[in-house]
Amino acid sequence: MTEALTTDPSAGAGLRRPGEPAGRAAPRRDGRRLLRFWLRRPGLVLALLVLAAVLLAAFWPGLFTDRDPLRGAPAEILRPPGARHWFGTDELGRDLYARVVHGAALSLKATVLAVAVAFLMGSGLGLVAGFAGGWVETVLMRLVDVLLAVPGLFLSLAVVTALGRGTVQVALAVGVAGVAGFARVMRAEVLRVRHTAYVEAARLSGARWYAVLGRHVLPNALGPVLVLATLDLGTAVLAVSSLSFLGFGAPPPAPEWGALIAGGRDYLADAWWVSTLTGLTVAVLVLAVHRVSRALDGEGTGRR
Amino acid sequence: MRRYLLWRLAQAAGVLWAAYTLAFLLLDLLPGDPVAAMAGAGLNSTQVTPERLAELRAEYGFDRPLPVRYAASLGDALRGDFGTSVATGRPVADTLADALPPTLQLTAVALPLAVLGGGALALAATFTRHRKLRNLLLSLPSVGISLPAFWVGLMLIQVLSFRVPLFPAFGNDTAAGLVLPAVTLAVPAAVLVAQVLSRSLLEVLDEPYVGTARAKGAGRARVWFRHALRNASLPALTVVGVLAGQLTANAVVVENVFSRNGLGRITTDAVTVQDIPVVQGVVVFGALVFVLINLLVDLAYPLLDRRIVTSVRRSPA
Amino acid sequence: MTSTSLLSVRGLRVSYTTRGGPVPAVRGVDLDVAPGEIVALVGESGSGKSTTAHAVTGLLPPGGRVDAGRILFAGQDLTALSEKALRAVRGARIGLVPQDPAVSLNPVQRIGPQVAEVLRVHRLADRRTAARRALDLLARAGLPDPPTQARRYPHELSGGMRQRALIAIALAGAPRLVIADEPTSALDVTVQKSVLDHLQGLARESGTAILLVTHDLGVAADRADRIAVMSDGEIVEQGPTARVLGSPTAPYTRRLLHSVPRLDAAPIAPPQPSAPVPLLVAEHLTKNFPLPRTAGGPRTLRAVDDVSVTVHRGETVALVGESGSGKSTTARLVLRLTAPTAGRIVFDGEDLTDARGARLRALRRRAQLVYQNPYSSLDPRQSVGDIVAEPLRAFRVTDRAGRAARVAALLDRVALPASVRDRRPAELSGGQRQRVAIARALALSPDLVVCDEPVSALDVSVQAQILRLLVDLQADTGVSYLFVSHDMAVVRRIAHRVVVLRAGRVVEQAPADTLFSAPAHPYTRELLAAVPGRGADA
Helix, strand or coil: CCCCCCCCCCHHHCCCCCCCCCCHHCCCHHHHHHHHHHHHHHHHHHHHHHHHHHHHHHHHHCCCCCCCCCCCCCCCCCCCCEEEECCCCCCCCCCCCHHHHHHHHHHHHHHHHHHHHHHHHHHHHHHHHHCCCHHHHHHHHHHHHHHHHHHHHHHHHHHHHCCCCCCHHHHHHHHHHHHHHHHHHHHHHHHHHHHCCHHHHHCCCCCCHHHHHHHHHHHHHHHHHHHHHHHHHHHHHHHHHHHHHHCCCCCCCCCHHHHHHHHHHHCCCCCHHHHHHHCCCCCCCHHHHHHHHHHHHHHHHHCC | HHHHHHHHHHHHHHHHHHHHHHHHHHHCCCCCHHHHHHHCEEEECCCHHHHHHHHHHHHCCCCHHHHHHHHHHHHHHHCCCCCCCCCCCEHHHHHHHHHHHHHHHHHHHHHHHHHHHHHHHHHHHHCCCCCHHHHHHHHHHHHHHCHHHHHHHHHHHHHHHCCCCCCCCCCCCHHHHHHHHHHHHHHHHHHHHHHHHHHHHHHHHHCCCHHHHHHHHCCCCHHHHHHHHHHHHHHHHCHHHHHHHHHHHHHHHHHCCCCCHHHHHHHHHHHHHHCCHHHHHHHHHHHHHHHHHHHHHHHHHHHHHHHHHHHHHHCCC | CCCHEEEEEEEEEEEECCCCCCEEEEEEEEEECCCEEEEEEEECCCCCCCHHHHHHHHCCCCCEEEEEEEEECCCEEHHHHHHHHHHHHHHHEEEEECCCCCCCCCCCCCCCHHHHHHHHHHCCCHHHHHHHCCCCCCCCHCCCHHHHCCCCCCHHHHHHHHHHHHHHHHHHHHCCCCEEEEECCCCCCCHHHHHHHHHHHHHHHCCEEEEEECHHHHHHHHCCCEEEEEEEEEEEEEHHHHHHCCCCHHHHHHHHHHHHCCCCCEEEEEEECCCEEEEEEEEEEEEECCCCCCCCCCEEEEEEEEEEEEEECCEEEEEEEEEEEEECHHHHHHHHCCCCCCEEEEEEEEEECCCHHHHHHHHHHEEEEEECCCCCCCCCCCCCCHHHHHHHHCCCCCCCCHHHHHHHHHHHCCCHHHHHHHHHHHHCCCHHHHHHHHHHHHHCCEEEEEEECCCCCCCCCHHHHHHHHHHHHEEEEEEEEEEEECCCCHHHHHHEEEEECCEEEEEEEEEHHHHEEEEEEHHHHHHHHHCCCCCCCC
C-alpha cells in the first residue's frame, strides 16, 4: 500500500544471494515483458477500455451516437432494446442509449469535481496536520473526526439543502463528504514518513524543513493518497448518482444517470431496460475504476 | 477504568457538540437566504411578501446576530428542543421520533444479514483450497461495492415482485415487505464486512503464531476458528461504527426506493423543501448513532483483546 | 548412516513461485539426523536453511513447493503423506521452535491453553489433564511459577519467557525431533545462552534430536554434534562439529569461518594517535522518557542514567549493552537528536547542550550518524547519487558540478561502482546500502561518526567487509567513531575503548585490550561468557 508502481524492496530480498549485487536482477522493462503484463490482466485492459470510452463519451458524445438525447419520438414510446435503439427508449420515446452517452459528461463532471474538492481540501488538511503537529494537528484532526462521525450522505444532503439542487451543488456536496478520508490518509502517511530513519537522516544531514517536506515527505506520502483518489472516483460516481436518483441533481430533462434510473422506476414492470441498463452502465464504470485503482495499489509491485 | 469511561463519554459529547455546530454553520453560512428558503417551503408556496419575510425573520430569530442565535439554539438543543419543522410546524424531535421505528426495524434486520453474509463470504474465500473458487469469492466484494444500492433495490423489485411475485415491492405494512429492503440495505454493508474481514484474515493467517498452531498439528478448522478468526475480527470491529453510519445513510436511499416511511422519507422531504431544522436534526442524529456505536465498540474492545486492557488503564489521552 | 537415521533428507529440491517463474531455494539437499543428535544447519540469509527446515514439517510459506526428493522420518516418507497424516506427525513427533517469540504465540489466548492445545489436538490428554500437564511442561521449560504464567497472555511475558513457552509447546507431544529455526536470534545474548542451555538439556534428557537452524556459527559450534553448512540452496559441507570448524574443506566454509567475528581474533583497528585530543565530551548525561500513567507506577523511565563518555580524535569508542541498556539513546543524545534531561555535551571545546538553530546545524556538519537498518535509512524514492549529495546540497558546499565530482569520489571511497549512482536503494543489497549510508555520513568530512549497530542487520561475510571499510576510512581520515553495538565480538575487532552499559548506567569503562583480557565487572564477564562460539577451538 506504500509505493505505487515501484519495485518492491522485499520481493526478491529473501532469495538474493549474499554479496551479489542485486542490481543485476532488477526488473528491466522490455517490450515483451510489458506485453505479457497486459495479457495476464485482461480485466485491467477491459477496465482501461471502459474508462477510455466513458471519457470519450463525456467530451465527444457525437462519437457514440448522433441522436438527440432530449427529443422524443411519440411513436416510439417504451420500445425494448433492439437494433434501432440499443438501450431501448423511455416513456417519452427518447433514445436511452443517447441519453446515457450524453449523461456521461454530467456525471463525469460532477465526479471529477467532487474528487478534486475532497483531494485538495482533505490532503491539504492532512498535510498541515501531520507536518505541523502540536495543537494545530489536534484542532484539525478533531474537525476531521467530526466530519467522519456524520455519515457521508447526510453531510452531502446538508450541503445540498444549503446550496440547492444542481450538478455542481451535488458535486460539492459529495466532495465535502470525502474530505475526512483524504485528511486521515494523508496525515497518517505524513506521520509515517516523518518518523522514518531516512527523514531523520535528512535532518541530520542539515536539510531544512522545506527541503525535507518537498524532497522526502511529500513524494513518499503521496502514493497511498493517489490510490485513495482513484478509489474515491468510484465512490463519488455512486454518491453523485445516489443524490441525482433522490432528485437533487440537475433538473429533469438533463440525462443524469441517477435521474435516468429514477425515471425508469415507474415502468419496472413493463420496461425493465430503462433502469436496468442505465444502472448497469454505472456499475460497470465503477467496477472499472476500482480495478484500475487496485492495479495502482499494488499489482504493479507484485503485492497481493 | 472509570477515568477512561468518563473521558470517552466527554469525548463523545464533544464530537456531538461539534457535529451540531458544523450542521448549524453549514446551513446558516452557506449562500442562500434560509428564511426565504423556509418561507418558500411552506406547503402553499405562493409568493411571499417582504413584510411576511421580515415577520418570519423575527419569528425564527434571524434578525439577531449569529453568535446569539447559535447560543440560543444550542441551549434549546441541550434541552432536547431541536426547533420546529418549517414545513409541518411539528417539533423536530417528535418528527424524528416518529420516523425512527420503521428505520430501526429495517436496519435491525439488515445488520445481522450483513454481518453473517459478509462474514461467511470472508471465511469461505480464505478457507477454500480451490484456487478458482477462492479468487471468485475474493472478487465478489469489489463487484458488490460497485453496484448502486438504489439500483440493486430496483432490480430486486423487478425480479422478485414483478417477474416472480414473491414479495411486495412497496410499503411498510407486512413482514414480507421488509425482506427486499433489508436485503438491499444489507448488500453494501455485507461487502464492507467481507472486505475488512477477509483482508484481516489473510493477514492473520500469515502471522507466525498461526504457523505455531499448524506446527502443533492443528487442523484447518481449528486454525481458522480457534486462532485466526478471533484475531482477525478485532480489526474488523473497528469498522462497526462506519458500518452503522453506512446503514443509516443507505436506509435513506433504500426507503426511498421501496416507498417506505421512516427517516429516509422525512430526510428527502426536508432537503427538497429546504426544511433546515429537520435536516440539522438528521445530521446530528447520524453523528449520534456513530458516536454511540463507537463508544460501545471501544468499551467492548478490552474484553476481547487483553493487550488493550493494560494500555487503556494507562492512557486516557 | 541411513539405517540409523531418525531423519534422512535425500535430494530435496524446493522452489518458490514468483512473478518471474519458479525460483529454486533448495537445490538437492541430503541431510541426516540421528536419534538424540543435535545437527546445526548453518548458512547466511537466502541460503535455503530455513526452507529446508520448513519442508521437513511440510509447512512451506505460500508459493513454496517441494519439487523433488524424499524426506524420510522414522522410515516414513513425509513428502508422500497426505495433509491429514502430516498433521499427526506435526506437534506429536516433530516439534517446532519458531524464530521470533514475540509474534509466535496467539496474542488473545492465555499461555496455558496454548501449551495444552498440543495435547488436545493429538488426543494425548482430556481437557482437565491437559491443563495440568501444561503446567508441568511449562515448569520443565524453565518458566518460574507456572500456575501464574499459564494464566497470562503472551504480551505479559518477556521475550525469553515466551521462547520458553514455545519450547514447552514444541516438547509437549514428546517428539523425537525438534526443529529449532533461529530460536534465539531475537533475544539478548545472556538470555540466548540460558534458553539454549535449557533446550539442549531437555533434549539430552529425553533423547530428542534437534535440527538447529542458525546463521550464527558460534551457536552451532557450542551446541551441535554435527554441522551442515548451506550456501545457495546446497549443502557445501557437513560433518562432526570439530572437524568442520577445525579443518573445513569447502572454500565457502573457510570464508565464512574467516569472517565470523570472534573474541579471540586480532583487532583490526588502526593505532590510536599518541597524544589524545578530546573531541566529544559528554558528562553526566541523563534522559527520562515519560511513561504512560499507571496507578502508583513510575511516571518516567530513566533510559540513560548519569553516563559520561569521552571520544578522542581518531579514536573508536564502543558503547555495548543488551536491549534496554540505553546505548542507542546515549548515541542520539550525543548527536542532539533528543534533548538530554540533564548533563552536558561538549563538542570540540564548544558546549552544545542547549544549542539550537545555526549552532546545531554546525554540529550536524561535523557529526554524523550511520543507522542500524540500511533498508529504512535511505529514501526509497531517491537515487543513490541524490542521497549521498543531500548533505552537500543542504550546506551548499559546492555547485552542481562540484557535487557530482564529490559524490563520485565518495562512492569510490566506500568501494561502490560509479554505476550505482543512478540506482535506487531497493536495487542494492544490504551491504551496498550500508556503504551508501556511510558515504552520506562522510560527505561533509565530519570529525565524528556515530554508528548505531551498523552491521547487525547484515550477514557475517558482509559484516566483515563493512567493518574493514570503517577501519580503513579511519586510518585515512582520522575520523572518530562512537560505535554502538550489542555484539562483543564485533566490538573486539574495531574498538579502542569500550563502555559497557546496563539499564542506563555505565558498569565498566576501559581500553579494549584491558576489558577483554581482564574484565573487572561481573556483568562484563557475564556478557563475555554468553558470546557464542567460545567453546570452539581456533
